[in-house]
Amino acid sequence: MTTTRLTVGQAVVRFLAAQTSERDGAEHRLIEGCFGIFGHGNLAGLGQALLEAELCQPGALPYHQARNEQAMVHIASGFARMRNRMSTLACTSSVGPGATNMVTGAALATVNRLPVLLLPSDVFATRVADPVLQQLERFGDRDMSVNDAFRPVSRFFDRVQRAEQLPDALLGAMRVLTDPADTGAATICLPQDVQTEARDWPDELFEPRVWHVARPVPDPAAITRAAETLRSARRPLLVAGGGVIYSEATGALRRFAELTGIPVAETQAGKGSLTYDHPQAVGAVGVTGATAANALARAADVVIGVGTRWSDFTTASRTAFAADGVRFVNCNIAAFDAAKHSGVAVVADARSALEGLGQALEGWSVDPSYRAEALALSTAWDRIVEHAYSLGNAPLPAQSEVIGAVNAVSGPRDVIVCAAGSLPGDLHKLWRTRDPKAYHVEYGYSCMGYEIAGGLGVKMAAPDRDVIVLVGDGSYLMMAQELVTAVQEGVKVTVVLVQNHGFASIGSLSDSVGSERFGTSLRFRNPATGRLDGDVVPVDLVANAASLGLVAVRATTVGELTDALVAARAETGPVLVQIETDPSLEAPSSGSWWDVPVAEVSELPPTERARTAYDAAKAHQRRYW
Ligand SMILES: Cc1ncc(C[n+]2csc(CCOP(=O)(O)OP(=O)(O)O)c2C)c(N)n1
Numbered sequence: 001m002t003t004t005r006l007t008v009g010q011a012v013v014r015f016l017a018a019q020t021s022e023r024d025g026a027e028h029r030l031i032e033g034c035f036g037i038f039g040h041g042n043l044a045g046l047g048q049a050l051l052e053a054e055l056c057q058p059g060a061l062p063y064h065q066a067r068n069e070q071a072m073v074h075i076a077s078g079f080a081r082m083r084n085r086m087s088t089l090a091c092t093s094s095v096g097p098g099a100t101n102m103v104t105g106a107a108l109a110t111v112n113r114l115p116v117l118l119l120p121s122d123v124f125a126t127r128v129a130d131p132v133l134q135q136l137e138r139f140g141d142r143d144m145s146v147n148d149a150f151r152p153v154s155r156f157f158d159r160v161q162r163a164e165q166l167p168d169a170l171l172g173a174m175r176v177l178t179d180p181a182d183t184g185a186a187t188i189c190l191p192q193d194v195q196t197e198a199r200d201w202p203d204e205l206f207e208p209r210v211w212h213v214a215r216p217v218p219d220p221a222a223i224t225r226a227a228e229t230l231r232s233a234r235r236p237l238l239v240a241g242g243g244v245i246y247s248e249a250t251g252a253l254r255r256f257a258e259l260t261g262i263p264v265a266e267t268q269a270g271k272g273s274l275t276y277d278h279p280q281a282v283g284a285v286g287v288t289g290a291t292a293a294n295a296l297a298r299a300a301d302v303v304i305g306v307g308t309r310w311s312d313f314t315t316a317s318r319t320a321f322a323a324d325g326v327r328f329v330n331c332n333i334a335a336f337d338a339a340k341h342s343g344v345a346v347v348a349d350a351r352s353a354l355e356g357l358g359q360a361l362e363g364w365s366v367d368p369s370y371r372a373e374a375l376a377l378s379t380a381w382d383r384i385v386e387h388a389y390s391l392g393n394a395p396l397p398a399q400s401e402v403i404g405a406v407n408a409v410s411g412p413r414d415v416i417v418c419a420a421g422s423l424p425g426d427l428h429k430l431w432r433t434r435d436p437k438a439y440h441v442e443y444g445y446s447c448m449g450y451e452i453a454g455g456l457g458v459k460m461a462a463p464d465r466d467v468i469v470l471v472g473d474g475s476y477l478m479m480a481q482e483l484v485t486a487v488q489e490g491v492k493v494t495v496v497l498v499q500n501h502g503f504a505s506i507g508s509l510s511d512s513v514g515s516e517r518f519g520t521s522l523r524f525r526n527p528a529t530g531r532l533d534g535d536v537v538p539v540d541l542v543a544n545a546a547s548l549g550l551v552a553v554r555a556t557t558v559g560e561l562t563d564a565l566v567a568a569r570a571e572t573g574p575v576l577v578q579i580e581t582d583p584s585l586e587a588p589s590s591g592s593w594w595d596v597p598v599a600e601v602s603e604l605p606p607t608e609r610a611r612t613a614y615d616a617a618k619a620h621q622r623r624y625w
């Protein structure tokens with residue numbers, strides 16, 4: 001057995017550079033690069049190893065700098081999602097605050113089932129100089145560090161206390177990253193002393209290794225049960241989730257829909273599973289849904305979920321599927337999701353499941369009148385969208401007009417990226433998706449601040465596509481600093497900043513629960529009232545973006561926005577276009593409900609009224625068991 005003497009940090013880099021994923025015969029580098037912010041915890045360990053790789057083995061594991069550790073995990077999530085989870089990025093941080101900054105990013109990745117490799121540094125394994133700078137001491141709990149906060153938000157967690165443990169940790173993390181049923185954040189904590197320790201590693205550890213991503217086929221008995229359930233249905237509805245896209249099952253979905261005539265609704269992560277103008281596409285379902293999909297959902301007798309985890313936004317907090325005796329068929333790679341709502345569980349890859357179910361349903365299709373009804377509903381919704389795109393409101397346009405303008409200017413393969421605020425819901429309803437990878441709205445964690453960082457990851461993953469980040473002023477102020485990273489790396493993203501001076505989405509929600517928009521607009525403290533109800537705080541985000549090195553433009557009309565987006569195409573670096581909108585003009589209603597509990601007792605009449613409405617709506621909530 002030949003060996004090579006390397007530090008733990010160097011061994012990590014050499015190992016990661018040799019990992020490949022494979023599905024359907026196509027191979028991909030599993031870890032395409034490593035983001036990192038250095039501190040005393042990692043600069044001499046992993047940092048030194050990344051430097052040595054950059055100088056001695058260029059391209060082995062390219063290093064990228066970021067401005068904030070949370071953001072670098074978002075970049076990795078955006079990258080992994082764009083690559084359908086076949087490739088991702090690693091992120092290294094120092095100890096303490098650098099590490100805990102990544103915790104939110106880890107949660108986002110795990111909630112969205114996206115593989116990211118996190119390498120937070122940890123305090124000394126030897127404890128020789130404890131407490132080190134940034135070490136949290138728990139008096140009676142000596143083997144803990146702040147990194148234990150990663151445990152609940154990671155799918156895989158390990159701490160390499162001794163160099164010998166490293167191979168086991170690395171192999172375990174790779175398995176989780178490449179297992180679509182189990183994937184999420186894989187976290188390996190590397191104590192700062194261990195990172196620099198040298199050891200003779202067997203060379204076979206660094207040999208190229210291929211991680212095969214399987215397409216598990218469904219149990220034939222499960223397919224029989226699912227097909228029987230469907231054959232008995234008169235009003236079936238298919239709900240396409242993110243799994244359809246990650247599995248590259250959109251072609252199989254289209255064939256299945258055309259064969260059976262079953263209408264297809266989409267979750268946020270599943271939007272783009274069918275092009276918006278496919279005759280069986282009935283649009284977004286749930287809280288942020290289209291009236292077409294929601295009308296069909298209300299009356300559906302069998303609902304087939306493919307690659308969805310049935311979030312409350314999809315089920316309208318369990319009011320969307322309202323027919324007596326409604327049954328579910330759940331095709332999902334994760335048994336956990338397949339078992340939800342007492343459904344007929346088909347545990348399988350989305351593509352395999354759709355093919356298997358299609359074969360079992362050969363010769364069966366829904367009644368032509370049901371097909372016609374679905375088409376009429378989606379045609380009616382499309383007219384509503386067209387109207388919302390062209391309101392011509394003055395002096396400020398509605399957000400729906402901004403969405404219409406961006407849709408009209410963008411090409412079919414351009415990717416829009418969004419995450420939080422009122423934009424995701426409006427996009428879910430209104431965006432006309434023409435390519436399965438063109439709609440990237442992070443709505444599992446709906447994390448303010450994902451937009452710009454995630455958009456950077458998307459562009460790095462798909463340099464041949466234009467990337468348009470749609471972001472509200474609130475999200476921008478929470479985390480815009482990766483624009484500097486985009487400038488630094490020459491990564492072109494076009495940011496459309498929707499300025500409405502505060503949290504319009506939460507303001508509207510607050511209104512609906514009787515909380516009177518409290519704390520949701522960006523206003524000065526008013527000396528007369530002592531409250532935050534003074535004038536609008538005049539932050540100039542265009543100047544902010546320009547100061548970071550962007551080409552930054554202020555559009556005051558939808559026409560100017562269109563012109564600015566056309567002009568942005570010629571730019572090679574990142575561009576920001578701000579447009580101010582009128583937040584009082586909301587997107588067309590989905591006609592559905594979201595369970596946000598309202599104060600049961602109150603001295604405020606609006607709260608009391610909202611509670612009465614809440615109790616009435618709550619009565620329609622189902623259990624599905
Ligand atoms: C990190 C984080 N904190 C808080 C929230 C709750 N939240 C959801 S949307 C929102 C306001 C977003 O404001 P903005 O980006 O301006 O979008 P708008 O609502 O105005 O469309 C808040 C506070 C969140 N989703 N993420």
Ligand SMILES: [Mg+2]
Nearest residue numbers: 472473474502
């Ligand atoms: Mg806002």
